[in-house]
Amino acid sequence: xxxxxxxxxxxxxxxxxxxxxxxxxxxxxxxxxxxxxxxxxxxxxxxxxxxxxxxxxxxxxxxxxxxxxxxxxxxxxxxxxxxxxxxxxxxxxxxxxxxxxxxxxxxxxxxxxxxxxxxxxxxxxxxxxxxxxxxxxxxxxxxxxxxxxxxxxxxxxxxxxxxxxxxxxxxxxxxxxxxxxxxxxxxxxxxxxxxxxxxxxxxxxxxxxxxxxxxxxxxxxxxxxxxxxxxxxxxxxxxxxxxxxxxxxxxxxxxxxxxxxxxxxxxxxxxxxxxxxxxxxxxxxxxxxxxxxxxxxxxxxxxxxxxxxxxxxxxxxxxxxxxxxxxxxxxxxxxxxxxxxxxxxxxxxxxxxxxxxxxxxx
Numbered sequence: 001x002x003x004x005x006x007x008x009x010x011x012x013x014x015x016x017x018x019x020x021x022x023x024x025x026x027x028x029x030x031x032x033x034x035x036x037x038x039x040x041x042x043x044x045x046x047x048x049x050x051x052x053x054x055x056x057x058x059x060x061x062x063x064x065x066x067x068x069x070x071x072x073x074x075x076x077x078x079x080x081x082x083x084x085x086x087x088x089x090x091x092x093x094x095x096x097x098x099x100x101x102x103x104x105x106x107x108x109x110x111x112x113x114x115x116x117x118x119x120x121x122x123x124x125x126x127x128x129x130x131x132x133x134x135x136x137x138x139x140x141x142x143x144x145x146x147x148x149x150x151x152x153x154x155x156x157x158x159x160x161x162x163x164x165x166x167x168x169x170x171x172x173x174x175x176x177x178x179x180x181x182x183x184x185x186x187x188x189x190x191x192x193x194x195x196x197x198x199x200x201x202x203x204x205x206x207x208x209x210x211x212x213x214x215x216x217x218x219x220x221x222x223x224x225x226x227x228x229x230x231x232x233x234x235x236x237x238x239x240x241x242x243x244x245x246x247x248x249x250x251x252x253x254x255x256x257x258x259x260x261x262x263x264x265x266x267x268x269x270x271x272x273x274x275x276x277x278x279x280x281x282x283x284x285x286x287x288x289x290x291x292x293x294x295x296x297x298x299x300x301x302x303x304x305x306x307x308x309x310x311x312x313x314x315x316x317x318x319x320x321x322x323x324x325x326x327x328x329x330x331x332x333x334x335x336x337x338x339x340x341x342x343x344x345x346x347x348x349x350x351x352x353x354x355x356x357x358x359x360x361x362x
Contacts, residue, residue: 015253015334020334020336020342020343023336023339024334024336025254027254030046034135039262039265041166051140052137053141053144059084060148063081063148063151063152064081065079065080065081065082067138068080076177076180076181077162078160078161078184079159079160080160081147081148082112083156083157113190116190117193117197118192118193118194119194119195120194121361122191123200123228123361124157124199124200124202125156125157125159125202125231125357126159126178126203126204127150127204128204128213129143129205129209130205130209132207132263133165133166133174133236134165138160146206147160149350150204150353153350153353154354159181163178170267171276179219182201182203182220182225185201186225198226200228202228202229202230202357203217203230204233205233206338210236211278213232214235214314217294218289218292226293226295228360229296229297229360230296231300231356232298232311233338234301236260236307237279237280238264238274238279239280239283239310240274240275243307244309245307245309245310249304249306252304254334255305255306260307281317282314288317288321289323290322294318296323296325296356299325300328301329303329303333304333305334305335312327312329326356328349337349338350
């Protein structure tokens with residue numbers, strides 16, 4: 001049962017760094033404004049309030065980005081990030097500064113998109129942003145920053161998918177968009193690498209994005225597409241029966257069960273409950289993955305996330321089905337700790353992600 005707002009705020013402030021508390025608290029306030037009791041959503045206001053940044057083909061700290069339509073039938077876009085070597089970054093910046101205009105920035109993008117496979121193994125991370133299926137975008141500032149960090153630590157390419165959001169686009173739209181992004185990446189020569197010129201792809205996401213990564217990975221396993229690894233940060237799962245952590249942490253660290261229930265109702269089919277396989281993949285209506293060539297998983301769990309028991313149960317379910325799982329359980333971390341570099345949790349988890357990518361690249 002949730003405690004009083006004042007008690008919960010005071011307890012939260014003793015654990016969470018100030019900048020993180022301000023960031024997540026602001027999200028909580030705005031999210032509450034955007035959710036309507038009838039299950040609809042203030043989309044226009046959400047787009048106005050979401051802090052976003054444009055793609056930047058000029059390299060910043062060795063990373064450039066551009067937006068690209070990957071499925072015209074539904075208007076699906078992705079923001080693509082890539083590492084640019086020091087000399088190349090300086091040359092690109094100088095060329096842009098030489099008043100050659102947009103062409104100076106567009107040409108390297110076109111050359112990249114039309115390029116041949118890299119001779120050296122290159123990781124490609126397909127990333128699905130969080131936001132409980134309803135909020136945020138690939139251009140949201142916090143996710144732009146996170147994807148840039150992924151490029152720096154992996155030395156590869158990140159494809160951040162701007163999937164369709166609920167409640168306007170319910171299940172299975174987000175999964176369909178994730179699958180479309182994987183199939184698109186598979187068809188691009190410039191994303192292949194190594195002596196065998198194949199796609200070395202990882203699926204990653206936080207919150208609802210972690211949920212999407214799981215379901216896309218299952219479909220990939222069913223259809224024989226090799227995924228080199230799944231990276232799930234505070235993945236969003238649920239179920240009808242409440243877990244111990246859901247009861248204990250309800251309302252204490254930013255999130256309430258009422259919040260979570262609203263988002264599931266907005267995303268799932270209208271006649272479904274939270275034991276739908278999208279929400280509860282190993283629940284009474286789900287399916288087990290024993291015998292499937294399911295990818296290795298790096299599962300990051302925050303111990304102060306009210307759904308942490310769900311995530312720990314997911315990791316255990318994968319292990320029971322014979323799959324390789326690296327579990328990183330940060331017992332004193334809250335949701336969103338990986339969005340700001342102001343805790344040991346952030347730095348140590350980024351090292352875990354970098355090592356996971358390196359270890360599973362070949």
